[in-house]
Amino acid sequence: MEPWVTRSELDRAPEGRLEDAAVEAMWRHRAARVIGVDERSNISSDQTGNALRPIAPEGGYDPEQHYLVGTVAGAPWFAVPAATQGPSASLRQLGGVLEETEADIATTAVALVNWHRVAPFCGQCGTRTLVREGGHMRWCPGCDRQRFPRTDPAVIVAILDEAGRLLLGHHTGWEDTRVSILAGFVEAGESLEAAVRREIREESGLELSAVRYVGSQPWPFPRSLMLGFVARAIGDEIRVDGTEIEWANFYSQSEVTRLVDAGELTLPMRSSIASRIVAAWRTGDLTI
Template sequence: MSIWSGSSELDRVAQHRHNEEWVAQLWQQENARLLKVTETGEFYTCDGGRRLRLPRPFVTFDPQRHYLLGMVADVPVFTVLSLPEGETHSLRAVGHQLEERERDLATVAVSLVNWHRHAGFCPVCGGTTRVINGGFARVCTRCGEQLFPRTDPAVIVAILDPDDRLLLARQGSWPKGRASILAGFVEAGESLEQAIHREMTEEADVELHDLRYWGSQPWPTPRSLMLGFTARSRDGHVSVDGEELVQGRFWSREDVDRAEAAGELVLPPSSSIASRMIAAWRAGTLL
């Protein structure tokens, strides 16, 4: 099972964050901390990306710019959109080496900052919006429509053939040698299972059975929730579409070990759910 299956140490204080005065008081606490995020989704770090850089806020609280992530123990943590300064990293680059609670903080911070950058205007009437609920919502100043951070569900599937080989494929835009398990977005009015069958048929002409949920991972660049599944191919047949996917085949564990050692295969970064699922398959613990 994936590492995201447990509860988070971050208390989002949803029952209190609507109170702007209460949020402002947290900002003024001596132990308050601020995580700065850039417009490209990188965040302030130290020690080569092994820890978050979390200084104490030193400016006046602005509820339209400073968003409350929540409390870690008794420490209030905020985030803000900022220009790059000093060491910054992305979740893709350093998510695997952050402590779990710091990874959670970075994920929420990047998600919120990215959403606010694109939610300044109401989708109903075009009016300007302002921040409410400590940064977890916006409201239109003209029509009163409330907006909430979006999450786009996507399925990612580790597909095994009858010989327990894993399907890996390469997108045309990827560097030579890079490959991963298959993924795709859930469309409107579609269940997760329907999305899996549609995406895998469209991209690789794979007929599946024995779908099982495996785990999930928030992926805030831009705003996805990756929902991991395992599945079996009925006959081991695969034929990529030649558009989104340009290569795809089933690999044995020995094939993967040999190609990776030779530099011919580049697998997903270890911060991703794809990497965790592939590692579980290699260890014989995926199912």
């Protein structure tokens, strides 16, 4: 399976963002660009909704509101929490059409802005924290502690039966034809492999024999990291939980093609790791 943005040219500038003066100089750089992220996590885009719409920085640098995403070929990119003032599109829409560097920029911008919106206060003493390192850290003056962006791990799993058929499930609340592979959050103190087995047991009633990691994708809705796996089911008797998963079935590659072509199944959106995993299975590149 093709990994997430392996050809991205984004340099996250971990050393260059340590001093406010250096980040401020980047803000004033003639080639600097800004991406707006609004309250719905939509990003400034062009009229088609298929490309980013960066703008030049305006006004003085504000470390509390201007977050350094990184640099591309020496040009700094910033994210700001603000109304996009023009066309905008969701990361779900843009993620499937942007080239890899812009996809990396957009995902990082949304992740940073979302984190700062929900983490202004210290979880230890309640003091309002201050932004440091170009937006990649918050410092608490009350207890002198550093706070870094939190990432919530979630597993997403392609389950194959002995015949190589793929399990696709329909989530309650989705449009009638939409299906995907199963997923869930990792619990405290739980390994990834244990989370895979627990989530699949809870949602489908299936037990697993083999489990293999295949890749990951940042998914800042609001702050997840999706960790992809492929697993082998023991048997094929499915018992969905009825709460999250309404129904699920095993499908062969030919059945998926026929049902998708007939409009009876809708596969995951192109921006998601689920789409990449399903596509790898359909081409015979996903094995366990």
